[in-house]
Amino acid sequence: MLGPPGSGKGTYASRLMTIYGIPHISTGDMVRDEIRAQTELGSRIKAYSERGELVPDETIIHLLTDRLKKPDCQKGFILDGFPRTIRQAEALEGISEIDLIVNLNVPDEIIIQRLSNRLTCRRCGAIYNRVTLKPKRDEICDKCSGELFQREDDKPEVIQERLNVYRTSTEPLIEYYRRANLLRDVHCDNLTTPPEEIVEKIKSIINNAKK
Ligand SMILES: [Zn+2]
Numbered sequence: 001m002l003g004p005p006g007s008g009k010g011t012y013a014s015r016l017m018t019i020y021g022i023p024h025i026s027t028g029d030m031v032r033d034e035i036r037a038q039t040e041l042g043s044r045i046k047a048y049s050e051r052g053e054l055v056p057d058e059t060i061i062h063l064l065t066d067r068l069k070k071p072d073c074q075k076g077f078i079l080d081g082f083p084r085t086i087r088q089a090e091a092l093e094g095i096s097e098i099d100l101i102v103n104l105n106v107p108d109e110i111i112i113q114r115l116s117n118r119l120t121c122r123r124c125g126a127i128y129n130r131v132t133l134k135p136k137r138d139e140i141c142d143k144c145s146g147e148l149f150q151r152e153d154d155k156p157e158v159i160q161e162r163l164n165v166y167r168t169s170t171e172p173l174i175e176y177y178r179r180a181n182l183l184r185d186v187h188c189d190n191l192t193t194p195p196e197e198i199v200e201k202i203k204s205i206i207n208n209a210k211k
Helices: 009-020 027-036 040-050 057-068 086-095 108-115 156-179 195-210
Strands: 024-026 078-080 101-105 118-121 127-129 183-187
Touching: 009 024, 009 078, 009 195, 024 027, 024 057, 027 040, 027 057, 027 078, 040 057, 057 086, 086 156, 101 156, 101 195, 108 156, 156 183, 183 195
Parallel strands: 024 078, 101 183
Antiparallel strands: 118 127
């Protein structure tokens, strides 16, 4: 799944995980797990993300190589947040075979609206939105009653920087995959489009690719 931060990659990927019975592998979550576990790697990663910068390739590739070796990946997997550069894509080709790239097209103003209203559960990682996906009780997770908070990198001043980083480093990748004929575009131009609608579009892309 390719798309800027806040394009809904994580939401769609986790629904597709349930539908197809293959793991959703979010490199962002893997990185946050390292930070939460306060490993040495985690503290180095934390410094990058707080500045709105990308974590170095070697670090992510190392984490991902270990993850893709696990038995649950044998029937396939959905990657979310990786690759972000052509160099990462080339490294990925050395680890595994990629069948399809779903490219989410979402305008900047929708992303800024969505991310600056996003809340994350401190306990289970569930994602909410003050506008489009409100929790039943204010600032409390519906699933686990954990506390909801705004991630450091969802603050408005960091969002624009993240989008700039994305446009600069990832857009050449879109061309790379388009030339390889692996890329399929999905458009989402409205903040209130229900996730189910986008998931249906992605499912029909996957089903067409299987034929
Ligand atoms: Zn929760």
